Amino acid sequence: MIESPPMPREIFIVARDRPDLYRYLSQTFADAENVEVIWDRRTTERRQGDTTASPELRQAGMLR
Numbered sequence: 473m474i475e476s477p478p479m480p481r482e483i484f485i486v487a488r489d490r491p492d493l494y495r496y497l498s499q500t501f502a503d504a505e506n507v508e509v510i511w512d513r514r515t516t517e518r519r520q521g522d523t524t525a526s527p528e529l530r531q532a533g534m535l536r
Contacts, residue, residue: 479506487512 486494501507
C-alpha cells in the first residue's frame with residue numbers, strides 16, 4: 473500500500489480582540505483534521521522601545 477505524505481498542519485492564531493474571527497474560523501474548520509484555531513496568548517508586544525543588544529553581548533553568549 474502506498475502511503476500519502478502527511479497533510480500540512482495549519483494553525484490560525486487569532487488576536488484576543490477578534491472573537492468574531494475566532495468563531496468564524498473555528499466553525500469553518502471544525503471538521504478539518506489538519507487545522508487548529510487558537511487564541512493569541514500574548515498580553516503585550518514582545519519588543520518595546522530600542523532594546524537591540526550590542527554585538528559584544530551576543531558573541532559572549534550573554535543573550536539567548
